[in-house]
Amino acid sequence: MVYTSEHPIFYVTVDVVVLAIRDDALHALVVERGSNPFKGRWALPGGFVEPEEGLRDAAVRELEEETGVGTRVRRLEQLGSYGDPDRDPRGRVVSVAWLAVLPHGVAPASGSDAADAEWKPVSSLLGGERLAFDHRSILADGVERARSKLEYTAMATAFVGPKFTVAELRRVYEVVWGVGLDAGNFHRKVTSAGFVEPTGDSVQRGPGRPAALYRHVEGADELNPPLTRSALR
Amino acid sequence: MVYTSEHPIFYVTVDVVVLAIRDDALHALVVERGSNPFKGRWALPGGFVEPEEGLRDAAVRELEEETGVGTRVRRLEQLGSYGDPDRDPRGRVVSVAWLAVLPHGVAPASGSDAADAEWKPVSSLLGGERLAFDHRSILADGVERARSKLEYTAMATAFVGPKFTVAELRRVYEVVWGVGLDAGNFHRKVTSAGFVEPTGDSVQRGPGRPAALYRHVEGADELNPPLTRSALR
DNA sequence: ACAAAAGTGTTGAGCGTACACCCATGG
DNA sequence: CCATGGGTGTACGCTCAACACTTTTGT
Numbered sequence: 001m002v003y004t005s006e007h008p009i010f011y012v013t014v015d016v017v018v019l020a021i022r023d024d025a026l027h028a029l030v031v032e033r034g035s036n037p038f039k040g041r042w043a044l045p046g047g048f049v050e051p052e053e054g055l056r057d058a059a060v061r062e063l064e065e066e067t068g069v070g071t072r073v074r075r076l077e078q079l080g081s082y083g084d085p086d087r088d089p090r091g092r093v094v095s096v097a098w099l100a101v102l103p104h105g106v107a108p109a110s111g112s113d114a115a116d117a118e119w120k121p122v123s124s125l126l127g128g129e130r131l132a133f134d135h136r137s138i139l140a141d142g143v144e145r146a147r148s149k150l151e152y153t154a155m156a157t158a159f160v161g162p163k164f165t166v167a168e169l170r171r172v173y174e175v176v177w178g179v180g181l182d183a184g185n186f187h188r189k190v191t192s193a194g195f196v197e198p199t200g201d202s203v204q205r206g207p208g209r210p211a212a213l214y215r216h217v218e219g220a221d222e223l224n225p226p227l228t229r230s231a232l233r
Numbered sequence: 234m235v236y237t238s239e240h241p242i243f244y245v246t247v248d249v250v251v252l253a254i255r256d257d258a259l260h261a262l263v264v265e266r267g268s269n270p271f272k273g274r275w276a277l278p279g280g281f282v283e284p285e286e287g288l289r290d291a292a293v294r295e296l297e298e299e300t301g302v303g304t305r306v307r308r309l310e311q312l313g314s315y316g317d318p319d320r321d322p323r324g325r326v327v328s329v330a331w332l333a334v335l336p337h338g339v340a341p342a343s344g345s346d347a348a349d350a351e352w353k354p355v356s357s358l359l360g361g362e363r364l365a366f367d368h369r370s371i372l373a374d375g376v377e378r379a380r381s382k383l384e385y386t387a388m389a390t391a392f393v394g395p396k397f398t399v400a401e402l403r404r405v406y407e408v409v410w411g412v413g414l415d416a417g418n419f420h421r422k423v424t425s426a427g428f429v430e431p432t433g434d435s436v437q438r439g440p441g442r443p444a445a446l447y448r449h450v451e452g453a454d455e456l457n458p459p460l461t462r463s464a465l466r
Numbered sequence: 467a468c469a470a471a472a473g474t475g476t477t478g479a480g481c482g483t484a485c486a487c488c489c490a491t492g493g
Numbered sequence: 494c495c496a497t498g499g500g501t502g503t504a505c506g507c508t509c510a511a512c513a514c515t516t517t518t519g520t
Contacts, residue, residue, distance in 0.1 A: 005244070005324075007244050007281045008244070008245075008281060008282065008283060008284040009242045009243065009244065010242070010243045010244065010245045010282070010327075011238075011240050011241070011242070011243065012241075012243045012245070012316070012327050048240045048241060049241065049243070049316070050241060051241040051318075051325060052318050053318065054316065054317055054318060055314065055316040055327070078313050078314065080311050080313070080314075081288065081311065081313075081314045081329045083245070083282070083287065083288040083329065084287055085284075085285050085286065085287060092284060094243075094245050094288070094327065094329070096314045096316065096327070165499085166499080166500085167498075167499075182483075182484075182485085183498080183499080183500085184484090184485085184499090184500070184501075184502095185482075185483065185484080187499080187500060187501085188500090188501085189482090191500095204491075204492090205498090206491095206492080206497080206498080207491065207492045207493075207496070207497045207498065208490075208491060208492080208496085208497045208498030208499060209489055209490040209491055209497085209498060209499040209500075210490070210491070210498095210499080211498080211499060211500090212499085212500090225481085228482080230482085230483080398472090399472080399473090400471075400472075415510070415511070415512085416471085416472080416473085417472090417473070417474075417475095417511090417512080418509075418510065418511080420472075420473060420474090421473090421474085422509090424473095437518075437519090438471090439470080439471080439518095439519075440469070440470050440471070440518065440519040440520075441469085441470045441471025441472065441517075441518060441519075442470085442471055442472040442473075442516060442517035442518055443471095443472080443517070443518065444471080444472060444473090445472085445473090458508085461509085463509085463510075
């Protein structure tokens, strides 16, 4: 069909801020661009939405194709849309950005579309490193969203495995917020906030008393009262 | 099919949830659709984004064209994007939704594009009334966003004039949250939260002691500590 | 004088912070 | 037996909800 629309046409993409904790630091997943524009530059995983595809589905598909971690995503929420007329030299492209969280220890699969998918510390991506398009801004928004969502949702549990200790959860908060937290007070708050329940098992990690294992309570996402960001030390 | 682009083509629209308080009830601005699809049905103001236009600019322009209130908007933030493949019978349309707040007493201008722009109570729009497209869902998301943003931002001040009394502000919270609040406690909280400052004037509304007028402190948008939603009575 | 709304005082309950202390394990 | 991390006890200070009370006006 000849294009006779009375309305302007756009391309729509999805881009995903994928966060995880590695080596006690917040990392984001980035891929090296294989073609222009920005060939060779790091970018957030993402790509063009298919004609009959939902936006969320597109985010998961692109994540799987480019990094192989699509099925491991523990949480995926819409971050916002970015549509400056000049944000993409190929034309008028609106990108719907998503925030995804992975548990620690997930590696980008080899043999996927993108020759290189890598975890990079958020600090360096937001520091000197230059990302493609407006991805630096999208990443910054994603990190800020994660910081505030830790306060009043169960998002932290998406950064750890299905069974976790209170100390693992505490590291998540400490790393994402960049503060030290009182271990005792944190333990009380988190075990009485209603979003985690003991599995009954316990586990030994190095010296010290074995820690009880908890799991995330199905469907409990609101934290009441919220965990406050107040630092210790 | 002659479309030779290597990527699928979309239309992009903006839709705006415009909230204001009228007659002690939360209202939203809706326009009657003049053409198909959904001809004659109420819809959120909005329309197609121009080729060289930013998304926020498009929201303001459409609001001005369809309702004449574009310049009176006191707050405009992105709500999210809606892109189900079937959400619009005209084709693949992704809509970027915005949340706008107006002070009370703003009327939709006559002589604008839309024959009919009207304030309607949110309760009826989310109740029986049937809106065009997925606008009911967008409106619901907008109202929920407003409810939670009252807690920890200065959004409430956008619902009142540039100078306002503490009681006016309290009515905003009571109407949007649908609860009664203790006048004394509210007064203390709000005047010590740092986002309002006295103008020095005072004003008389009916019987009772005259109320001091306040204005919103420029740039103060975060509420610390947040106002809690706990009801009274 | 009375009603009504603005604004301040007061009090008791509950929560958060800080930190002491006990528990259970590895070396 | 010591070091290390898990987990509990406790006390002090602060905030908040509830509500009594004072202030300032209209009728």
